[in-house]
Amino acid sequence: EPEVTQTPSHQVTQMGQEVILRCVPISNHLYFYWYRQILGQKVEFLVSFYNNEISEKSEIFDDQFSVERPDGSNFTLKIRSTKLEDSAMYFCASSEQSGRAREQYFGPGTRLTVT
Amino acid sequence: GENVEQHPSTLSVQEGDSAVIKCTYSDSASNYFPWYKQELGKRPQLIIDIRSNVGEKKDQRIAVTLNKTAKHFSLHITETQPEDSAVYFCAARVPLGGNNDMRFGAGTRLTVKP
Numbered sequence: 690e691p692e693v694t695q696t697p698s699h700q701v702t703q704m705g706q707e708v709i710l711r712c713v714p715i716s717n718h719l720y721f722y723w724y725r726q727i728l729g730q731k732v733e734f735l736v737s738f739y740n741n742e743i744s745e746k747s748e749i750f751d752d753q754f755s756v757e758r759p760d761g762s763n764f765t766l767k768i769r770s771t772k773l774e775d776s777a778m779y780f781c782a783s784s785e786q787s788g789r790a791r792e793q794y795f796g797p798g799t800r801l802t803v804t
Numbered sequence: 805g806e807n808v809e810q811h812p813s814t815l816s817v818q819e820g821d822s823a824v825i826k827c828t829y830s831d832s833a834s835n836y837f838p839w840y841k842q843e844l845g846k847r848p849q850l851i852i853d854i855r856s857n858v859g860e861k862k863d864q865r866i867a868v869t870l871n872k873t874a875k876h877f878s879l880h881i882t883e884t885q886p887e888d889s890a891v892y893f894c895a896a897r898v899p900l901g902g903n904n905d906m907r908f909g910a911g912t913r914l915t916v917k918p
Contacts, residue, residue, distance in 0.1 A: 702906070722906075730910075730911075731908050731909065731910045731911050732840075732848060732894065732895075732908040733909060734891060734906060734908075780847060780848070792838065792850055792853060793850075793851070793906065794839075794850070795840075795847040795848050796847060797847045798847055804806070
């Protein structure tokens with residue numbers, strides 16, 4: 690069964706550094722998402738992406754965040770200048786294009802630790 | 805925007821008993837309500853979902869009910885087993901112009917005691 694994959698599984702970075710989190714969505718999916726989960730807390734929506742542009746973003750997704758689909762398979766989340774409070778698990782998800790509601794499938798997550 | 809409230813935050817049951825987790829949502833346009841199970845350190849896994857044109861859905865020991873008028877939906881797990889222990893998240897999705905972003909509840913930590 691196809692799955693969403695994410696790399697790296699764990700990223701440690703120093704405050705102020707840039708990080709890029711990578712995701713490979715399921716191949717026939719056309720909607721892509723990033724979520725964040727601070728340890729012990731709920732999953733929070735960051736951004737959705739369709740047709741090579743951001744569809745919607747939450748208040749968390751400020752100017753230090755950006756997303757890109759650099760080729761036909763990867764979907765990336767860049768954090769320009771990391772802060773301590775960016776430490777969290779970041780999940781990528783994807784879903785099929787459809788006029789009806791469709792399930793979102795989550796990747797295994799990247800644990801980001803900012804020191 | 806959509807706001808999802810989930811209760812209880814923790815739930816402890818004896819093996820074999822039933823567990824019920826409840827969620828409410830605020831946006832009447834929400835049309836898709838999935839439930840995710842998240843084991844420690846792992847990704848959220850979809851366990852069941854319900855669409856707004858359905859009132860109840862069942863899959864073996866798991867069922868979900870939806871009351872659109874009251875804007876609440878519930879997860880029911882019967883004959884609980886220790887492996888059901890996990891954090892369960894409800895979510896609601898509002899289809900705004902083709903977008904598919906979801907809002908999650910705060911989660912319920914379910915512990916099934918053998």
